[in-house]
Amino acid sequence: MSGTITKQSFNQALESKSIDVNAAASDSRLQGVNVKSADLNSDGQISGTAETSKLFKEIDRFDRNGDANSVAASVKGRSTPVAPKLDAVGELANVDALRALANTGSPGNDKVLLVGMNKGSSHEAQSLRNRGVQVTHVKDARTDDTIRAGGRTYDLTKAEGVDGFVKTLGLPEQQSAKIADVISSAEPDAKDELAQISQVWAKGEKGGQVPSRLVLSGHSVGDGIWGDHNGEVTRQDIADLATAMPKAAKQVEDLHISGCYSGGERDVDDWRGIFPNAKTVWAYSGSAPGSYSGATTHLARWDRATRGADSDLDRRAAAGTRKGDNVVTWNINEGYNNGQVGRALSDVRSDYNRSAPVYQEYFSGDRNVSNTQSGPLREHYNDIQRLLQHRDLPEGERGQVQDQRDKTIRLIYYSKNVAPNFQTHHQDAINRGYQSLGMTPPDFSKLTREEALGQISQFEQRVQASGQAPADAQTLLPLLTGGLRDLNSSIIPATWI
Amino acid sequence: MDLAAKSTFSRFILPSALIALLACESQTKDQKSQPNQPASKPAAEAEKLRASSSTTTKSSAAVPPTKTSTLASACEAGFDEALRVIESQDFKVRTFSCLRAIATACPPLSDAVKRAALSATSQRRGPRSKTLYEAVKNRLPLNCRTDTPEQGTKTMGTQCYKDRHDLSPRLISDMDAGTFGFFLVVEEELKTKGLYGPKARRVLLNLLLTTAMDGEKRKKRAKQKQR
Numbered sequence: 001m002s003g004t005i006t007k008q009s010f011n012q013a014l015e016s017k018s019i020d021v022n023a024a025a026s027d028s029r030l031q032g033v034n035v036k037s038a039d040l041n042s043d044g045q046i047s048g049t050a051e052t053s054k055l056f057k058e059i060d061r062f063d064r065n066g067d068a069n070s071v072a073a074s075v076k077g078r079s080t081p082v083a084p085k086l087d088a089v090g091e092l093a094n095v096d097a098l099r100a101l102a103n104t105g106s107p108g109n110d111k112v113l114l115v116g117m118n119k120g121s122s123h124e125a126q127s128l129r130n131r132g133v134q135v136t137h138v139k140d141a142r143t144d145d146t147i148r149a150g151g152r153t154y155d156l157t158k159a160e161g162v163d164g165f166v167k168t169l170g171l172p173e174q175q176s177a178k179i180a181d182v183i184s185s186a187e188p189d190a191k192d193e194l195a196q197i198s199q200v201w202a203k204g205e206k207g208g209q210v211p212s213r214l215v216l217s218g219h220s221v222g223d224g225i226w227g228d229h230n231g232e233v234t235r236q237d238i239a240d241l242a243t244a245m246p247k248a249a250k251q252v253e254d255l256h257i258s259g260c261y262s263g264g265e266r267d268v269d270d271w272r273g274i275f276p277n278a279k280t281v282w283a284y285s286g287s288a289p290g291s292y293s294g295a296t297t298h299l300a301r302w303d304r305a306t307r308g309a310d311s312d313l314d315r316r317a318a319a320g321t322r323k324g325d326n327v328v329t330w331n332i333n334e335g336y337n338n339g340q341v342g343r344a345l346s347d348v349r350s351d352y353n354r355s356a357p358v359y360q361e362y363f364s365g366d367r368n369v370s371n372t373q374s375g376p377l378r379e380h381y382n383d384i385q386r387l388l389q390h391r392d393l394p395e396g397e398r399g400q401v402q403d404q405r406d407k408t409i410r411l412i413y414y415s416k417n418v419a420p421n422f423q424t425h426h427q428d429a430i431n432r433g434y435q436s437l438g439m440t441p442p443d444f445s446k447l448t449r450e451e452a453l454g455q456i457s458q459f460e461q462r463v464q465a466s467g468q469a470p471a472d473a474q475t476l477l478p479l480l481t482g483g484l485r486d487l488n489s490s491i492i493p494a495t496w497i
Numbered sequence: 498m499d500l501a502a503k504s505t506f507s508r509f510i511l512p513s514a515l516i517a518l519l520a521c522e523s524q525t526k527d528q529k530s531q532p533n534q535p536a537s538k539p540a541a542e543a544e545k546l547r548a549s550s551s552t553t554t555k556s557s558a559a560v561p562p563t564k565t566s567t568l569a570s571a572c573e574a575g576f577d578e579a580l581r582v583i584e585s586q587d588f589k590v591r592t593f594s595c596l597r598a599i600a601t602a603c604p605p606l607s608d609a610v611k612r613a614a615l616s617a618t619s620q621r622r623g624p625r626s627k628t629l630y631e632a633v634k635n636r637l638p639l640n641c642r643t644d645t646p647e648q649g650t651k652t653m654g655t656q657c658y659k660d661r662h663d664l665s666p667r668l669i670s671d672m673d674a675g676t677f678g679f680f681l682v683v684e685e686e687l688k689t690k691g692l693y694g695p696k697a698r699r700v701l702l703n704l705l706l707t708t709a710m711d712g713e714k715r716k717k718r719a720k721q722k723q724r
Contacts, residue, residue: 187695221705222665228584232699260706261665285667286713 003074003104004065005086010098011052017093018047019055028207029088033058059085074104078309084207094425096493103495110307111211113138113200115193117218117227120291124217124258127296131303136200136211140230141192149199156183156191165195169202178244182237190231194241201241204248213254213306214275215299217291220259222267235267239274239373250277254306254313257283258295263328265336269382272330273373276497279311279332285339286326294322315339335389345392352387355380359404362411365450372412381408410487413497419452420445421496422484426476433476437462437469444484456480568605569692575602576696583700588707593618595704599683603697605690609633610683622711623647626675633682646675649712653678668705671712680705 005013021044024035038046038055046055056071062081063071073083083102090098114125115138125137141147145156149168155161162183166176179198183191204210218225218233226232242249252275257263263283272278282302289295301317313331315338318324328338358376361367369377384405387393393401410418423430423445434441439462442455463469463477483491579598583591599606600615613632617625630646641657650658653674661669669677684701687693 219702219706220665221663221668221702221709223663226699226702229581232695232702261668261709264665264667266662267665285665286671287710 003080003101004070004072005098005101006070007053007056007060008069010056010071011049013095013097014047014052014089014093015049017095018045019089019092020044021046024088024092027088027092029084032062033085055089059089073102079103099495100493109209109212110134111136111209112213112215112303113197113211114215114217115197115225115233116140116215117190117193117225117230117233118291119228120295121217123291124215124295124299128299128303131300133303134211138193138196138200140189140227144189145191145231147192147195147199154195156195157188159184162191166198169198169205171202171205175205175244179241182240182244185240186233186237187231190226190233190237193231193233194237197238197241198245201245201248204251205245207247210248210251212251213256214252215256215258216262217258217295220257220262220288222261222264225257225259225262235270235274239270242274243373249275253277253279253309253311254302255281255283256299256302256306257281258288258299260284260287262288263326263338265338268328268330268336270374273378279309280306280313281330282306282313283328284323284326285328287323288326289321289323297321298323298327333389335386342390345390348383348386348390352380352383355383359408359411362449363407365448365453368448369412369415372416377408377412381405381412384408406489407487409497410489410492414449414487417496418487418492419447419449419484422479422492425496426479429472429476429479432472434459434473436472437466453485456485566691568690569694572603572605572687572692573694573696575604576694576700578602580696580699580703583703588710591703591707592711595700595707598700599704602700603687603692605692606683606686610679610686613679622673626673628675629679630675633679636682636685637678641678641681643674643678646678647673650674650677657681664705668709671709671716672705673708673712676704676708 021035021039024030024033024046033055035046035055035058038051038058040051040054046052057068059082060068060071062085064080065072065075071082071086072080073086074080079102083104085102086098087102090096090100090102111134112128113136114121114128116122116124117140119140121137121139125135128135143153146153146161147156147165148154149165152164154165154168156165162180166180166183169176169179171179183194183198186194201210216225216233216238218227218230220226224232224234224237255271255275255278257271261284263281263285268281268283271281271283282298289298298318298321301321302313305313305317311332312334313329314334315327315329317329318327325339328336330336355376358367358380362369362377367376369375372378384401388398388401388405423443430444431441437459439459442452444452444455447455459473459480460477463473466473469477479491482488576598579594579602583594583598586594596614596618600611600618604611609632613628617628620628624647626647630643634642634646638657641653643652645652650669650672658664658669658677680701684693687697
């Protein structure tokens, strides 16, 4: 999909729609856009071609494509400053097409968050800075498990210290409590690192940008990283923090795990589950080079390969370097590569067939996903991805497998994201559709999948039984059956996951 | 005792000859009520010593600590002391320090485990693997047994470790069967006895990593010889 929209298309998309001026003015994504100036008749709404044209002109001030009659939401795969503004307008006006356009590009940047559990990580961070990379370095606190924020030092070994610290993040109470839980549950001498990560990620939770590239540096035997005379940050810690701070986690595109034995295929799959928008992963099948014995060389190669929005990171980037043979990579196009001969298609297909039955169990609502990052359905998703990425998969099968992949990821996130977003997005249509048949509209965000399927079935039967169903019911039915039930990507957009 | 000056990438480096002495001394230091006790004591007597010590309990506890929690605290303190040495060393020599820690830092561990760990600290790789394996083989599940503990873990069969998703498969395959089997038993024993804390875990992680790295090196050398 092209990342550019013309003024004419913009106006057409907003035809018969209206945007509340106050809501738009208070939306952080529209900061700097003089929304009120587009309300030409001062009725508190932006509607009609004249007003949407004025709004377009305001947004165009952030565009650099040199054409006053079009704006680019993405350039060379990267989102532009225009993208969040189109996203906001699309959301406020309930126009999916604008939101989809806004999300064509990657919102990423080339900044790096380097979490270093060993002292040598300072050397690694500096080596990246010497290459012109903006690095935020998370490291062991001078006093174990303390953190400074707002001029105060918080003792993270005490509940009041953790509570006091999370308040400084400026996030909603419920979210702050989840972050506090993660920090409190962490191993001694790892709470400070997790707290520092949360400080960086808090910006992302408030609509801002966080580093798109993440380096986890330390000793490893497969799960997490630890440092000498320091604590251990487990993969579960990072997963829990990512769950508590999903907007930030979604901004991570490139992951580099600078730790021995960190790159097993299952481990890489698990990391990808934690960072759903990851496009590349760099890790190690065996021992990794130390901070002063090759890690900085590898970081330099990785830096060069992962700048921009490209996602073709290959392990050959480490060719000829110390421990280069131990590098494994994963990228969104070619999948996992550890330099070994790939598994036969028949083996990969066997895995897929073996795990396939679980899909129906979750689809029917017999089972529910308790953890979006692990479990049988996530493992089946990983099997689908491996099948899809196998070079020998016949082209004729690819479409069907892609469809299965898209449905499965929506099923994984059904309760957490899909149903709540569906409810919010189609609230009016749900109310009108149910009420037109004299039925009480359910709240799909609060129902289990099984309950939702029951409701949808009842609604469908009522529509079919009524012969000539009211227009509102006919409008709602395909949204429920094609969207919420069948999880079609045309109705459940990727932005909801 | 001479200590090297702090450098940017290590707290301190100790001459290896002093490491064993320090480990023992550290252990002795920890038994504050009985400063002259030797590092290893029969478990029952060690219990008595710790029961009389007032140093390892948290001051806020209104209820007297249970025997298990006292023992657990003591093991964690012992392993913590050992880790100050272990984690100051190059990975090449950590195997010996980790085994010494298992031998001396946690008296409630079974005598067989402690004896084997202590013997193994003065053995080269092959005999070390056999010593460690012999001490624990009867406690290993049937699918973890092997006739050649000095060989890789493949000789144990994948069923032994197929569910160890917390460990890299390659790490397991780089280890020798004897040390891996020893790790499995020690880990299980620590957990069963309520002694598996972060420091105990860390000693075992260091043992796993240093053993695997050594195994990786050996494999690489063997491959180069074949060419």
